[in-house]
Amino acid sequence: MVGRDSKGKTYKADEIKKEVLDKLKKLGEKVFRDLSQGEFPELKIPSRTTKNIVYNEELKQYVLGSKMMERTTKNVRHLRPFAQLLWIAYFSKTLIKAGKTSTLRDTYYVAIGEAIDFEDQNESDEMIMELESIIGFPREDFHIFPEERASIYGDLVIEYTVPGFRGKRVDLSSHPDGFAIGPALTTAEFVKCGAEVLFVIEKGAVFSRFVEEGADKKYKALLLHTAGQSPRNARKLIRRLNEELGLPVYVFADADPYGVHIASVLIHGSALSAHIKGLNVPDAVWAGVWASDITRYKLPSMKLNDQDIKRLQELELDPRYQNDPWKREIKEFWKIKRKAELEAFSRYGLDFIVKEFLPERLAELQRR
Amino acid sequence: MVEVSFEQISPADFFYRNRDIAGFSNPSRALYTSIRELVENSLDAAEIGKIPPNIVVELTSEGTSENEETSIYRLKVEDNGIGVAPEYVPKAFATVLFGSKYGYKQNRGTFGLGGTMALLYGQITTNKPATVISSTGGEEVHKFVLMIDIVKNEPKVFKHEVFENKEKWRGTIVEFYLEADYTGSRAKILEYFKHTAIANPHTSLLFIDVRGRMYYFPRATEKVPEPPVESLPHPVGVDVEAMNRLLSNSKEKSMLSFLVSNFQKVGEKTAREVLELAGIPLETDPKKLSHEQVAALVDAIKRYNKFRPPDPSSVSPIGEELLRIGIENMFKPDFVYVVQRPPSSYSGYPFVVEVGLAYGGEIPPSESIQLYRFANKIPLLYDERADVVWKVVTERIDWSNYKIPKVAPIALITHICSPKIPYKSVGKEAVADRPEIERELVIAIRETARQLRLYLSKIEKKQTAVKRLNIYAKYLPIIAKCSGELADKKPPDISNLLNRLGIDKELLKETHEKILKEIEEKYTVTGEG
Structure with missing residues (x-):
């Protein structure tokens, strides 16, 4: 398969690429037109303040409202961010054209080299987000990725679309530690899938346990490890697996206010990415660990600390937590004031989570 | 019964016994006071004749004394003033309380003792005679070697020589020996010269110290101030x-x-x-x-409350022009504003207040305002916090009203002149807070501060404008270049836009180089680091 000629074959990734390039060009043309006419260029940019975030029932995610802010070079204060934004757009274009990728940190350093002054990486990250909101595509689509990597394992064969690897295929069950989810995997085509379900797991130890215990075979499942709050390219991949392959998604996270929110962000989308569509998986199911599981399974647990309490108070007010199971479980947290990790199941033996808990929970969820 | 015997003492004897009050309390203060008294005599001698003064002060070491901290020095002060007629020389230099300074007019000399006290101090500490050479510019130059008879308050002339004045030289040279401490007084002496140069920019001052170091304060202007006029008392x-x-x-x-x-x-x-x-x-x-x-x-x-205010003609201010020259010459400031108040009076004495405020240049930035106080054109270097100026600056003026940064290069020069300065103590280094004087100071300082505020806001506006231009010069080309790249075109021509903003090619180039330099400095470590 190596070096296979991919001429004549169209990938979905190529269509996205074309669309992104088109939008970048339009952005450039708008500014170019203003400048050639001797005018100070202006741009309208969707406002990304929390006041402009609304829940879209249809998309089942948070999206930006209609508020726009104007960035005009007539205002001397806007000049620097305006230049930064255009440079990021230009940089993305060169990345896409060359078929190369960069990371957020990497981008920051390239900027320094080209005499674009970003105060720090936060500032360049911010500009990348702004470009996302203008273009309407996540940064991964203009080839800028975060550092952190999630991983995936299971019965799925993919075909790369990135240059140098185009047409090359890989079986994701061929490496027991899983394959890192980076730009190449996120943009790959799905060729053959034997799995019928996707388990998304917060913790590395539990992911390994699932692999060792053969959960993938028992449940015909793909296993995906998010390593904490899931990175956006992992969320994108989860969404694609759900949409393109129709895999139901079950999410497993710690039974504490942070774990709950990891599951929630996967399902409802995050406030930070409200300007991007297609990152959340509205149909995904939060499968545990619930607060009620702590009492039910007598899991070893710890008292909620001050930070946990504070976070819990915030979640209570969050619109994403006004329905069950979220509302119910938040109430349970308040009742027991304790938290437990996914690994807590190991008190009943290493295989308990896969052999006892998992079938029980799946059966329970499917009954509903 | 206690028997009390009285003896009459001469003024010279009195000062010998009470030299502390005349500023000769210790060997370092004594040297400072000696130089100061003689220099001020010289300034007065030039001013009376409307002559731009040339003053040369030379201090040489003549060996150690018994005391470890002090040495014997020879002090020589030469001027080009009006000179002293030969018949007056012995009395003028060797009689305490003789002199022309008891009239009702403004003088520098603070005690009416002139240099006599300095010569007396020298005589007490070294037992050597002093030499005075003087000429009024006539045919002769007279040289006297003399001492003071302390008990009788009379001059003792050892030698009187007369020379032909071929060069038509005019002036006075005083030379004498004294036991003193230069190490301890050097800083104050230099400060004194520096301050004197500010208030007397028409003076050329040269000081050669013990180690041969030369401190030269050249004349900044040929213009001489009007000498004070003697008038009847009020x-x-x-x-x-x-x-x-x-x-x-x-x-x-x-x-x-x-x-x-x-x-x-x-x-x-x-x-x-x-x-x-x-x-x-x-x-x-x-x-x-x-x-x-x-x-x-x-x-x-x-x-009787109906007297008209005293006649100010006996007052001799420095004048706005000369004070400005003095300040500019000393500090090379970015801003200076000088105010001379109209004459006013307290207790029957006329007085005039002059104030200069300077900002930037060679003034060292500090959290406090540098004060340069003058009374009758002589610097006041001690007891700053006891002075009325200190009170006004710290209590009466709210500096936060004037846009002055917390740490600022700012110097305030104040001059109070009057036939009688109301000194607070016998040390004569601090002026008392007479309400009339305080009021004039407040008005004058406020006016200068208002001008400084105007200046500072102008600077601020200018800086903002320059900053704005720099930002455009920096970012517009980047925006143009990127928009061209994105649109698959050559960068658009932005010269019209830049012209409209007032940005020329030079500024563009300058800005670009600045950016590169900034990046270099921010991120690159040099090998030496």
Whole structure:
């Protein structure tokens, strides 16, 4: 398969690429037109303040409202961010054209080299987000990725679309530690899938346990490890697996206010990415660990600390937590004031989570 | 019974016994005071003749003394002033309390002792005679070697030589020996010269110290200030003692004519009213006034509220122009503003307040304002916090009203001049807070501060404008370049936009180089690091 000629074959990734390039060009043309006419260029940019975030029932995610802010070079204060934004757009274009990728940190350093002054990486990250909101595509689509990597394992064969690897295929069950989810995997085509379900797991130890215990075979499942709050390219991949392959998604996270929110962000989308569509998986199911599981399974647990309490108070007010199971479980947290990790199941033996808990929970969820 | 014996002592003896009050309390202060007294005599001698002064001060070491911290020095001060006529030289330099400084006009010399006290101090500590060479610019130059007879307060002349004045030299040279401590006084002496140069920019000052180091303060202007004019005293400023002296010297036959001819601002009508208030018949012979009548007269003058203010012609301010030159010459400031207040008076003495405020240049930035105080053109270097200027600056002026940054290069120069400066103590380094003087200072300082605020906001506006231009020069080309790249075109022509903003090619180039340099500095470590 190596070096296979991919001429004549169209990938979905190529269509996205074309669309992104088109939008970048339009952005450039708008500014170019203003400048050639001797005018100070202006741009309208969707406002990304929390006041402009609304829940879209249809998309089942948070999206930006209609508020726009104007960035005009007539205002001397806007000049620097305006230049930064255009440079990021230009940089993305060169990345896409060359078929190369960069990371957020990497981008920051390239900027320094080209005499674009970003105060720090936060500032360049911010500009990348702004470009996302203008273009309407996540940064991964203009080839800028975060550092952190999630991983995936299971019965799925993919075909790369990135240059140098185009047409090359890989079986994701061929490496027991899983394959890192980076730009190449996120943009790959799905060729053959034997799995019928996707388990998304917060913790590395539990992911390994699932692999060792053969959960993938028992449940015909793909296993995906998010390593904490899931990175956006992992969320994108989860969404694609759900949409393109129709895999139901079950999410497993710690039974504490942070774990709950990891599951929630996967399902409802995050406030930070409200300007991007297609990152959340509205149909995904939060499968545990619930607060009620702590009492039910007598899991070893710890008292909620001050930070946990504070976070819990915030979640209570969050619109994403006004329905069950979220509302119910938040109430349970308040009742027991304790938290437990996914690994807590190991008190009943290493295989308990896969052999006892998992079938029980799946059966329970499917009954509903 | 205790028997008390009284002995009469001469003024010279008195000062010998009480030299602390005249500024000779220790070997370092004594050197500073000696230099200061002689330099001020020289300045006065030039000013009277409207001559731009050339003053050379030379200090040389003449060996160690018994005391470890002190040495014997030879101090020589030379000027190009009007000179002293030979018949007056011995009395002028070797008699304490002799001199022209008891008239009613403004003088530098603070004690009316001139250099005599310095010579006396030198004589006490080294037992060596002093040399005075002087010429009024005539045919002869006179050289005297002399000492002071302390008990009799009389000059003892050892040698008097006369030379032909071929060069038509004019001026005075004083040279004498004293035991002193230069190490301990060097800083103050240099400070004194620096301050003197500010208030006397028409002066060329050269100081050669013990180690041969030369401190030169060149003349900044040829313009010389108007010398003060001697005038009659204003009645309000005269106390019982002074009144007695005037009465005993009077040639008038009646009190009425005595008052009219010995005081300023007193006409017949005023004299009549004052005498009526004092209950003294108009025709009384001035020489026959009783002690009670003198007291009643002085008291009546104090109660009589209708005198016109004193005549300011006896006051000699530095002048706005000269003060500005002095300040500019010393600090090379970015901003300077000078205010001279109209004459005012306190207790019968006229006075004028002058204030200069300077910002930037060579003034070291500091959290506090640097004060340079002058009284009758001489610097006040001690007791700053006791001075009325300190009080006004720290208590009466709210500097936060004037946009002045917390740490700022700012210097305030104040000059108070009057035939009688109301000093706070015998040290004569701090001016008392007379309400009239305080008021004038407040008005003058506020005016200079307002001008500084205007200047600072102008600077701020200018900086903002420059900053704005720099930002455009920096970012517009980047925006243009990127938009071209994105649109698959050559970068658009933005020269029109830049022209409209007032950005030329040079600024563009400059800005670009600055960016590269900034990045270099921010991120690159040099090998030496």
